[in-house]
Amino acid sequence: MSVVKGLFSSSERISASEFDIEWQSIMDEYDLNSNNWFNEMFAIRDKWIPAYFQDCYLSGLMRTTSRSEGENYFYGLMTNADLHLIEYVSHFETAMEAQRFFQRKNNHDSRYTNPKIITKLLIEEEAAQTFTRTVFFEVQTEIMASMLTCYSIKVVEYDGITKFSIKDTNKDVKHFGDFEVSFMKSDCTVSCSCLRFELTGCLCRHCFYVLRMSGVEHFPKKYVSRRWTKDVVPRSASGYNTCQFPTNDANEDFKAMIRDIYFSVDYCVDRLVSNMEKLKLYRQKVKELTKDVEEETRNARPMTNTAFIGSVLGVEKRDKVTVKIPEGIRNKGSGPIKKRMIGQKETAIVNAKKGSRKYGRCGKYVDHNARTCQQKAIVSTFK
Incomplete structure (x- = not known):
């Protein structure tokens, strides 16, 4: 299983065909070709292996329920099923404040502290000024790897496009072949066959190697994903x-x-x-x-709530809105349609109106049956 996990962790840097080859080699080596579970997982590999959706922008953010499970675990540390409503609200606010504190701390560290620059390259300094602290460390790792593990084995230029064949000596990816990087100097467009930017929104080490070899000193603005920048979250205090x-x-x-x-x-x-x-x-x-500013804008009308909501949603308020009642819609477990739940009090009133049931053998209006009838017990004793 550890071998399969290793293949999954490196599948972001390989193609789908290369993954199939590596998977088959593992199945042959450990004699797993007849294992039903592995066969089923391989049949749906396009749904869980990153190599099959690398061309989908930022598809590297796709995960299972691990994030929601992490939130459930975090709140579970401060809440439980035995809490009263007041206690739960208090514990929930405490958990939220803890998360807000960590977010404010991370925002402060990203905006007002300077991380250590290792390579002394201008492109690294600009990345430190642009990206959040966590994302910058990922970018810094790729910049370092471009200097330590990458080298060019072939360069071809035609029609203003330069294609580099990059050899990556990283032990995790060296047996998957070379990477092809295309670079257009006129508009500083760069793309790599590993598709890491499309997958995660961050440039790969192969692209950083080509940029450095091509004399590009500044970080290309077109490859700055706004979601990774320091100012992506507006300041609530503003x-x-x-x-x-x-x-x-x-x-x-x-x-x-x-x-x-x-x-x-x-x-x-x-x-x-x-x-x-x-x-x-x-x-x-x-x-x-x-x-x-107040004197100059004294007569300006503030935006109404309706106009503000319309600007957020991108719609205009209609003069007349018709809402139809949905037909044939019912929630799971709600019972038959048009049937409501009846409480214990109402059930007792209905049963009282029906009267007692008459048992045919003894002729009495009592609540019993053939097994609990006392008249039957007396007859059985005499027999």
Whole structure:
């Protein structure tokens, strides 16, 4: 099983055909060709092996229920089934505050601390300034590997496109052949046959090797996935929501400018927090600017809740909305349609109206049957 796990962990860097070859070699080596479970798992390999959906952008984020199970475990440490509602709410808020604390700490570390730069390359320094701390360490590992484990064995150039054949000496991938990287210098477009950027949103070591060999010093902006950047999560303390204006591509520069302003304010406050005098001067200047803005926008109408919700959802409010009752819809375990649950009190009232049942053998209106009838017991004794 450990061999199969190793093959799965390295399947992000190989093609589907190479995975099939490696799988078959393992089955032959350990005589597992007749094992039903392995045969069933191989039949559905396109649903769980990354090599089969590498061309799907950010498909490396696809996982099973491990994330929800992790959340359940985290909340299970602070809650249990014996808690009252008040206690559960208190424990739930404690768990949420713990997660918020870790998020704020990670955001602070990413924005206001500088990770150690190893290679001294400008492309690494720009990655440290752009990506969050965790993602940067992944990028830094790939940059280091591009210098230590990769080398070019063949270069072909035609029509402005340069194709590199890269040999990766990493022990986990060296037996899977070479990697082909295409590079267009005119617009700094680079793509690798391992499809790591499409899989995870981060460039691979082979692409970093080609960029370095081609004299590219700056990190290509087109390969910066916004979801991995430091400013992807808006600051809740700002009170500003980016949904207050249209979300088309024409306003991306405007959004970037807004994020830069928030970052600058947050950065200045964090730097001046230990100097009370300078912090007071900064607050005074901000108040003066705020007063000027308030005077200039005094007559501007704020966005209503309806307009705000419409801008978030991208829809307009209709004059008339018709909602039809669904027909033939029932939840699992709800019982037959148009049949409601009857309580114990109502059941007792209905049974009382029916009256007692008359037993034919003894002729009495009592609640018994042939087995519990006392008249039958007396007759049996005399017999």
